[in-house]
Amino acid sequence: MKFTDGNWLVREGYSIAGAVQAYDFAVQDGTLTAYASTAPIPGRGATINAQLITVQFHSPLPGVIGVKLVHYAGVRDRGPAFQLYKEEGSHAVIEENEQEAVLRSGNLSVVIKKGPQWSVHFYRGDERITGSGFKSIAHIAEDNGQTYMREELDLGVGEWVYGLGERFTPFVKNGQVVDIWNEDGGTSSEQAYKNIPFYMTNKGYGVLVNQPDLVSFEVASEKVKKVQFSVRGESLEYFVIDGPEPKAVLDKYTSLTGKPALPPAWSFGLWLSTSFTTQYDEATVNSFVDGMLERDIPLHVFHFDCFWMKGLNWTDFQWDEEVFPDPQGMLKRLKEKGLKICVWINPYIAQRSRLFEEGREKGYLVKKPNGDVWQWNLWQPGMALVDFTNPDACEWYAGYLRELVDMGVDSFKTDFGERIPTDVVYFDGSDPHKMHNYYTQLYNKVVFEVLVEKLGKNQAAVFARSATVGGQQFPVHWGGDCYADYESMAESLRGGLSLGLSGFGFWSHDIGGFENTAPAHVFKRWLAFGLLSSHSRLHGSTSYRVPWAYDEEAVDVTRFFTKLKSRLMPYLFNTAVQAHEQGTPSMRAMFLEFPDDPAVEMLDRQYMLGDSLLVAPVFSEKGEVSYYLPHGRWTHLLTGETVEGGSWRKETYDFLSLPLFVRGNSFLALGATDNRPDYDYADGVELGLYVLEDGREASVVVRNMDGQVELTVRAVREGSRITVKSEGSKKPFAMKLHGMDSAASVDGAGVSLKEDRILVEGSEQAEFTVQLEA
Secondary structure, eight states, X not given: OOOXXXXXEEOTTEEEEEOOEEEEEEEETTEEEEEEESSOOOSGGGGTTOOEEEEEEXXXXXXXEEEEEXXXXXXXXXXXXXXXXXXXXXXXXXXXXXXXXXXXXXXXXXXXXXXXXXXXXXXXXXXXXXXEOTTTSEEEEETTSOEEEEEEEEOOTTOOEEEEESOOSOSSOTTEEEEEOOOOOOSSSSOOSBEEEEEEETTSEEEEEOOSSOEEEEESSSSXXXXXXXXXXXXXXXXXXXXXXXXXXXXXXXXHHOOOOOOOGGGGSEEEEOOSSOOOOHHHHHHHHHHHHHTTOOOOEEEEOGGGBOTTOOSOXXXXXXXXXXXXXXXXXXXXXXXXXXXXXXXXXXTTSTTHHHHHHHTOBOBOTTSSBOOBOSSSTTBEEXXXXXXXXXXXXHHHHHHHHHHTOOEEEEOOOOOOOXXXXXXXXXXXXXXXXXXXXXXXXXXXXXXXHHHOGGGOOEEESOBOTTGGGSOOEEOOOOBSSHHHHHHHHHHHHHHHTXXXXXXXXXXXXXXXXXXXXXXXXXXXXXXTSSSEEEOXXXXXXXXGGTOHHHHHHHHHHHHHHHHTHHHHHHHXXXXXXXXXXXXXXXXXXXXXXXXXXXXXXXXXXXXXXXXOOOOSTTOEEEEEEOSSEEEXXXXXXXXXXXXXXXXXXXXXXXXXXXXXXXXXXXXXXOSOSOSOTTTTOEEEEEOOOTTOEEEEEEEOTTSOEEEEEEEEXXXXXXXXXXXXOOSOEEEEEESSOOXXXXXXXXXXXXXXXXXXXXXXXXXXXXXXXX
């Protein structure tokens, strides 16, 4: 939101009272408080009619400094508030002298200058990373009586801003105005389903604005060397989070706001949907499922979209008996084919729903200020909204979900959660403007916790569209309604990369696009991208998404990449554990893995899948693709070709390939099973060792489906000799060398060389050497 008119003037209708002087300081309970005056106070007389902004500095975690700006402290906080996971005690060390007051937390410090010129400086060690200057902190009044709090943080030369949720606009946010306000706007606009008031920069720090209501960001837009953020009201809080590496920023951010849960291994398989408005019954569903089986395409999850319930009745959690006369038997029959089941839900209750009258009578629905139930006709006639601030309403809603789980449902697609009204009253008195963004957190939490309760901690997964801060704790999230073209495919990737830089570990999208029906070439290119994403779903609006509806080659492409993903599961599941434990997303923007390479800072048409696989989707009918390989040696996973990085490449690929490169000096674990995602990853695993250079080492971890370590292998190269140590698994495994000289011999107990593979019998601890050919 812009308040100024150019660099010098204030916009008509606003008055700005900015901090100009640190008038006084106080220290208490690990909090440093500065009292900033909005006009110079040279003496006692100037304190008359003065205006102060109270600025409190504190530290909830090491390396994280919170800043709270307060104009009027008497305003009642009606909530809601983001749940933050703060460590006990203070992590702040506070010092004060005649020139400045300093609060330190880990290697991060904030320095507030004393004297007539207000200024705040954040340092990493001795390096200033950002700060707030004269009049940047401000209380702003609009002529209509509305007030705002504002902060402006500095941006340096060449500093790029990322994140702010799942945004489909340009990947680098400099020059953009971003309003944190959840909307159902598709993937082709500036609106977003998952608005997160958190950004990070290539300077190795992040900023979380701790406000669930509308936060308006001016990212190098109103003032090109500042990130400005403002909220309505009389207070504002934000946190500066130091890395200094980008991954460390996300680790600390997700420590503060919640780590992503670890999705079950089965959820990484291929999901197939009935699609939205298509006609389907059990026979149709079976034709899809059996058609995949007949064509040798592994399928692991079947999703029933909206019309599993009768139209005009959503949401009533009741199978349409005319279409599905035996739902429990049908689900049993589908599960006997090895499938997990997902069904679509949303938080609205249509007037014709069997739940409406019950919810109205018991006060479980959001109300208007006059006490009536809030309703509208958008989406379904007479729709009301479940009030998840009411614990009894949560239990009521959860009860219907439990019935479905008992029937055989394994997961819920939690659609919507963005179109939340603000002219309403909540059970707990929450501010409806703050609840607009926060509502999705309560909604998804209720659903996710039912799955944890009924199926177990490591078996819970939703398929959610909306989110706010902390929503990463309830995976998986998908990218919403996209068109069936290359442009939407590319904007979907931008959204996913931005979401990953906002603390979300797992992300999916509608393969082939949701709206319309893609040409076969778009669908086939999207298949490769979708099956090299953390989660993979075939879903559409008005047409089926079975691959044979496009052409026979689409069947081959689906089969090839689904089986490839199954074989990659030992690697992908370890990557998932990294997301769960460290907050590092499965699909990673290039700069997250290569923060010292300036060539990757703006790349948004390629990504790292985990720390070792580079993926560059093809966005053209002819198969032409341009991509950048960072410095080092890279090996194409499918062809075995090894190339030198540090440059751009332009190539043409057929539908059964794409730029898919393994990073040098790394292991890649490939499983022995290609027809399902959930299996014993350590049993018969093949460890590919890629271009291990002299003096370097590589390591790999193979886990079980609970996320526990089954096998650890470490390799060190010295000249033509590689020393390998393994521990943890008694199961045999294989090792294969890529991009370097072949193995001439191996030396160690239980180790043999057969053709191009090193076979290890397996023991709790093993050590052997590999002698490379001269």
